[in-house]
Amino acid sequence: MRRRELLHRGLALALALTSTAAVSQTVLPNFELERLELNPGAEGSLVVGMGELLPAGDYRVSLVAAYAHSPLLLDLDGEAFTIVGGRATTHAAVAYAVTDWLQLMLQVPMVFQTTGDLADTGYAAPSAFGLGTPTATARVGLLTQDEAGGVDLSMELGAGLPVGSAATLARDSGMLRLAPKLMVGRHFGFIRAGLEVGFMRRLRQRITQISSVAQDQIGNELRIGAAIATTGRRLRWEMNVRGMVPLTDQPGAAELLPGVRYLVNPTFEMFAMLGVGVGSAPGTPLFRMMVGGAYGDATPRRGPGESSVNCEPGLPHTLEECPDMDEDNDGVRNIADRCPTVPGDVARKGCSAQDTDGDGLEDMLDACPFEPGLAANQGCPLRDADKDETPDETDSCPNDPGPADNRGCPVRDTDKDGIDNDKDECPNEAGPPERNGCPESDSDKDGVPNRVDSCANEAGVSENKGCPGHVQALVEIRPGRLVMLGKVFFEPSQARVLPSSFGPLDWVARVIKEHPEMPLVVVGAHTDDRGFPADNRRLSQARAEAVRQYLISKGVPSERLQAQGYGQDRPIDTNATSIGRENNRRVEFIVVDPEQEKAGSPRQ
Structure with missing residues (x-):
């Protein structure tokens, strides 16, 4: 009796010190009382993460009804002081695996009933109904156990959104509640075990202002969970232990939560848990019970060393x-x-x-x-996978149809030119390797391929470069260039082409026009080393332009010609003699290979 009088006096004194006006009741400060956390994916345990993630694209939606008895008790001089005697809640949770390594989760608790005997305490009773603190979480998978061994390892970050009801003791004061976790688990045949370690960041504060009450401190804490669960059956059992290690002056606490689960069908599961709490930390009940169900991809995957749940009677397999x-x-x-x-x-x-x-x-x-x-x-039956009427046992190419006389293999070289069809650009026409299996073009049908025929549109003989015998061909087609029989002459130190060069240049124009396979011809002009290099380059560029303009005047499209003056930079003979210098003063016609041009090969 004496202790109860001291308690009442202490509470009355606290009210007098903390109230700004004479009131009969004091409202409890804002803090989240609920300690129940679900594992929304729940492949291993309902409340403890085991490092597991749902398969990519799978989802699970859970609804849980829970009751916690005496989750908030204070003790003063050996007498129990009840703040919350009973609390009924519902918890909705959803998990969705975006990929095999990322899972997103959301939990939304709702308080439906809060009871307690506060008549003699001077404190106002919490509201009976209100929204709890929703928690959004992202889980990232780091390791996955496979048939060779290993463990399931993941980490997650949860954020408690500050939108819960303060009047229902369902919201922490002044800050976003963060909860990082690290989880590890392993399959042991029909048993699965896991451990999680997390940190809960929350504001440090007291629930009451009574200095002699030591149990009402809340603040940052470590949360540890361990679980063992059976696998491979529709009816599964699990044992969970969840504890709290305080990082403030509040006392520690733990809960022992055994549970049972039953897979009704591949998309629906029912479960229940009943456990006890140890310790006097706020939110730890004397006992807790919960029942619920989950919809979605509720059938757990078959883990390494496990039997499949689908092997139970009534499930498809x-x-x-x-x-x-x-x-x-x-x-x-x-x-x-x-x-x-x-x-x-x-x-x-x-x-x-x-x-x-x-x-x-x-x-x-x-x-x-x-x-x-x-x-x-x-x-x-005789297997014939490629349906070519050659049985697989005698078919050398069982997956590629082909005639029986070719041992069931497809004909690889239809035109018999020595180049396989998959590399032959003309698989039905024989051609040389240098033309990728395509036949030589011969516009005038004289037996001389266009690539070396200086008279591509007039039948001739190979001895005369593909031209008729009565015609003197002044241009020879060689690989990558046109070689003119004779030289291009210019006025001394000028860019004007002399008339004596018009004949050979007319042949150059004729050959270019008759060979559309030559998309670009570079007119390259060169000088000897007499004079200044810069002057020589300008003179050679002007001479190249003069030749280009002459060829254009003879009907060659301008886009097929390019002028390039090299000056004295590319001699082909010595500049120490007059004959050598004469050889260095020259005009060349380089045929640009389009494929080499795309590959970035340098022009000659």
């Missing part, structure tokens, strides 16, 4: 997925049953003394009991 089942209930497991969907005899390896495919072999002796085939082929 494949024979390969469940090798240990006996699909036709004939006493022979699927993995050893030659006829897994038709009841048979153990002595016949699961087959009956019947001929299902009607090919004359009973099923136990038939390697292909559902496809008619030849006895010589153990009852299987």
Whole structure:
């Protein structure tokens, strides 16, 4: 009795010190009381992350109803002081895997009922109904266990949005609540285990102003969770332990939460949990219970070393997925049953003394009991994957159709020019390798290919460069250039072409016009080394332009000609003699290869 009087006096004194006016009740400060956190993806545990993520594109939507008994108790001189005696909430959660390594999650709690005996405390009771603190979370997968071993490892960052109801004790004061976590898990056959470690950032404050009450401190804390769960069955069990290590003066706490889950169908799961709390940290209940359901991609994946959940009766599955089942209930497991969907005899390896495919072999002796085939082929049909009427066993190219006389392979060189069809630009016409398998062009049909025919439009003989015998060809076509028989002469130190050069230049114009396969011809002019280099380059450029203009006047399209003066930079003979200098003073006609031009090859 004496202690209760001291408690009342202490509360009254706190009210007097903290109130600015004489009021009978004090409102509790803003803070989030709820400690229940769901694992929205929930492939391993309902409340503890095990490093797992949903497969890319999968989703899960959960709805949970929960009750926490006495989540907020204060103790003064050995007597319990009840702030919240009971709290009923619902939690909606959704998880969606954007990729195999990124999962987005959202949890939205709602408070539906809050009870407590505050009649003698001087504090106003919290509101019974209100929105909790929604939490948005992103989880990133770092490692994934596979058949070779390893672990599931992921990290996540959660943010508690400051939109909850302060009057319902469902919102922290003054700041965005952040909660980074690191999670690791592993499959051990039909058992899955995991551990998570997280940090909760929240404002440090007191719930009451009574200095002698030590349990009402809240602030930053470490949150640790561990879980063990069964796998591979529609009915699964799990055991979770969630604890809090305070980073302020508040006391620590832990909850033991066993749970059960049942997969109703591939898209719906029901679950329930009932557990107890240890410790007096605000938000830790004496006991907690919850029930709920999840919709979406609710069937867990088959992990390394696990059996498939789909092998449970009533769930769709494949024979390969469940090798240990006996699909036709004939006493022979699927993995050893030659006829897994038709009841048979153990002595016949699961087959009956019947001929299902009607090919004359009973099923136990038939390697292909559902496809008619030849006895010589153990009852299987002759396979012909490419449908070329050559059986695969004698087909050298079983995936590419071809004639039987070519061993079932396609004809690789249709035109017999030594170049395979996939590299032959003209697979139906024989041609040399230098033309990528295409035949030589011969416009005048004189047997001299256009590429060396100086008279491409007039029949001639090869000895005369493809021109008729009575015509003297003044231009020879060589690889990459036109060689003029004779020189181009200019007035001394001038760019004017002398008339004596008109004849050979007329032949150059004729050849260019008759050979459209020459898209660009560079007119290159050169000088000897007498004089200044800059003057020589200007003179050679002017002479190249003069020749180009002459060829244009003879009908050559301007876009097919380019003038280039090189001056004295590219001699072909010595400049120490008059004959050498004469040879260096020259005009060349370079045929530009379009393919080399695209590849950036230098012009000669």
